Amino acid sequence: MSKKRITLSQGGGGEETSSLIKELFFKYFKNETLLKMEDAAVLSLKSDKIAFTTDSFTVSPIFFNGGNIGKLAIAGTINDISMMGAKPLYLTCSFMIEEGFLYEDLERIVKSMSEELKVSGALIVAGDTKVVPKGSVDGLFINTSGIGEVLKDGISAHNLCDTDSIIVSNEVGNHGACILAKREDIELDIKLKSDCATLWPMIEALIEQGVEIKSLRDATRGGLSAVLNEWAETSNVTIEVDEDKIPVADEVKGICEMLGFEPYEFANEGTMILCVPKGEEAKALEVLQRFEKTKKASFIGKVTNRYENRVILNTPWGSSRYLELPKGELLPRIC
Amino acid sequence: MREMQTMPLDLIESFRNPKHIKALAQEIKKECKSKINIMEVCGGHTHTIMKYGLPQILPDLIEFIHGPGCPVCVMPKERIDHAIALASMDDTILATLGDMIRVPGSKTSLQKLRAEGRDVRSLYSPLDVIKIAKENPDKKVIFFAIGFETTTPMSAVLLEQTIKLGIKNLYFHINHVLVPEPVEAIVSGGDSKIDAFLGPSHVSVITGYGIFEPIVKKYKTPIVVAGFEPVDVMEAVLMTVRQFNENRVEVENQYKRAVSKEGNIKAQNLINRYMCKRDHFRWRGLGDIANSALKLRSEYAEFDAEIVFDEILPKEQIDDHKLCICGDILKGNAKPFDCKVFGKACTPNSPMGSCMVSSEGACAAYYKYGKFIGKGMR
Numbered sequence: 001m002s003k004k005r006i007t008l009s010q011g012g013g014g015e016e017t018s019s020l021i022k023e024l025f026f027k028y029f030k031n032e033t034l035l036k037m038e039d040a041a042v043l044s045l046k047s048d049k050i051a052f053t054t055d056s057f058t059v060s061p062i063f064f065n066g067g068n069i070g071k072l073a074i075a076g077t078i079n080d081i082s083m084m085g086a087k088p089l090y091l092t093c094s095f096m097i098e099e100g101f102l103y104e105d106l107e108r109i110v111k112s113m114s115e116e117l118k119v120s121g122a123l124i125v126a127g128d129t130k131v132v133p134k135g136s137v138d139g140l141f142i143n144t145s146g147i148g149e150v151l152k153d154g155i156s157a158h159n160l161c162d163t164d165s166i167i168v169s170n171e172v173g174n175h176g177a178c179i180l181a182k183r184e185d186i187e188l189d190i191k192l193k194s195d196c197a198t199l200w201p202m203i204e205a206l207i208e209q210g211v212e213i214k215s216l217r218d219a220t221r222g223g224l225s226a227v228l229n230e231w232a233e234t235s236n237v238t239i240e241v242d243e244d245k246i247p248v249a250d251e252v253k254g255i256c257e258m259l260g261f262e263p264y265e266f267a268n269e270g271t272m273i274l275c276v277p278k279g280e281e282a283k284a285l286e287v288l289q290r291f292e293k294t295k296k297a298s299f300i301g302k303v304t305n306r307y308e309n310r311v312i313l314n315t316p317w318g319s320s321r322y323l324e325l326p327k328g329e330l331l332p333r334i335c
Numbered sequence: 336m337r338e339m340q341t342m343p344l345d346l347i348e349s350f351r352n353p354k355h356i357k358a359l360a361q362e363i364k365k366e367c368k369s370k371i372n373i374m375e376v377c378g379g380h381t382h383t384i385m386k387y388g389l390p391q392i393l394p395d396l397i398e399f400i401h402g403p404g405c406p407v408c409v410m411p412k413e414r415i416d417h418a419i420a421l422a423s424m425d426d427t428i429l430a431t432l433g434d435m436i437r438v439p440g441s442k443t444s445l446q447k448l449r450a451e452g453r454d455v456r457s458l459y460s461p462l463d464v465i466k467i468a469k470e471n472p473d474k475k476v477i478f479f480a481i482g483f484e485t486t487t488p489m490s491a492v493l494l495e496q497t498i499k500l501g502i503k504n505l506y507f508h509i510n511h512v513l514v515p516e517p518v519e520a521i522v523s524g525g526d527s528k529i530d531a532f533l534g535p536s537h538v539s540v541i542t543g544y545g546i547f548e549p550i551v552k553k554y555k556t557p558i559v560v561a562g563f564e565p566v567d568v569m570e571a572v573l574m575t576v577r578q579f580n581e582n583r584v585e586v587e588n589q590y591k592r593a594v595s596k597e598g599n600i601k602a603q604n605l606i607n608r609y610m611c612k613r614d615h616f617r618w619r620g621l622g623d624i625a626n627s628a629l630k631l632r633s634e635y636a637e638f639d640a641e642i643v644f645d646e647i648l649p650k651e652q653i654d655d656h657k658l659c660i661c662g663d664i665l666k667g668n669a670k671p672f673d674c675k676v677f678g679k680a681c682t683p684n685s686p687m688g689s690c691m692v693s694s695e696g697a698c699a700a701y702y703k704y705g706k707f708i709g710k711g712m713r
Contacts, residue, residue, distance in 0.1 A: 317392060317565075319392050321704045322703075324703055
């Protein structure tokens, strides 16, 4: 028997669409607001300060070691909300599905989304499904938008100043290396997993423990390097980090060596960078290291006034270099 | 699926050991008595030197001059225009390695052509071309081959496999270049300031370090073949300093864990079976150098894209912008910072000259790592 596939009629807005929504999306995402099936979700919020964000997910391959596009779509938007010190509450979710997409793959994706939602407790309260003709999208694109209540006010990329401490929550580069290896069909004899994860529980714990967070950002596209450069520019400071303190998995180092990349430029999907005032780093690390996903958190450097708008990487043998924003397409070197 | 073994980590970490690097820096400082200008021939070394900030921990007496050993950088624009003309043909797939697709020709780049809908593929391994050719029997597949002696054997294997498997839709545009000829061209130029060379590591794995002996003898300039890690480069610098202190002029091999005197004979034979030297090759930045590149032997003309598609290939030579000083940089007579357009009109995203196009080019390495205030900037 041939496998069940998504057809154009399931995106037409008629009976087939309705049954796809009920049999699949409601099954996994159900909650009171969603099940009302109104044109828009009506929500009440306690706080008058709301964080609001959106992101579209187009990752190829759709399934990778450590996650899939659906898990990414939930964790990504939840993390963006969390990075503003806000508790993620409600999400919308739109699927753009290529005609012929395997139903069982879609179900696997939707199921993992519902599992990832449980980590933060956020709900999907509105959604949309489109099915487009073959070739119009690469399998499946997902957009998620979300809102959350700001619990810790004032977190911003503008806050960095002299003597502040910089912390990274996990090894860097795992997601980028994992995707690159899979995309290029490089079979590795090692276990390398994307770091894809929801970071709200760690942020919540940091806020509850009263850790003074000045700046917070998840190091997605452009990696550690992009976050540090954006911060240095926004706050007009120098950030100096020590190469030997930045955690990088051996597997990621290996892939970088073979293909000529820098782990600091690889994307992450469950790794954040924190800026805390001097003296606060031990407390922040203690909280982060309680969690499995951030137990490798490390204090990697500090903010200085040495130059304006610079990120400096100090080597363990006493030389330094600028860590620049990644440029252009990621291409392997050839010899 | 291709299988790749990740490198055992002690082959990375032990050659980046801070204690060893510091100890070598101290020893060099102690022993170095006079100014030595060392040209690192290979772009991989330029990258290591800049990335790890080695000039900052070396004495002022040691100066690095960045050589022409980046195969993407030295490709003249007319050859890139060849790739563009080939990729613009209907029913064609053009495959090449690495950052070649980024490099602008006289009008456009392969990357832009791809965005316009042409089929241009960037490969990790040349042998992937076989799969592409088999999967697209109704298309012409052209392998735009680049690289020094390091990557040449792979192109030879690819042709061998193409013949063995009876694949008829795969063509080769060969741009393989050689190391000894440009090194000799630089050192024989008369105006060269170069006192010693760091010899390339991966090239020497194939060729053996023996090929540098004639140059060392003829021009009385030491060459130390060095590995790519910071400990390798530092040790090779120390070996160079010692040659000067002991009045020796030799080829020495620091990269003993991979390089022998004879090299990889099997790979050399394979190259010789399918390829021979071109009379001339025009190097971007260095100009015409005799016998400095390879082409397919005439018996394989049916696979040679330069012959099969001769009619559509542009013949005009295209020089770099007159403000570009890459030629002087490649000869060691100028530094990237001496160039008026460096980092302004010429950046890695829109390179005007050869040294900015690849991460292994001197200008690109300076742009990325060398802006640090301090000794990297000399």
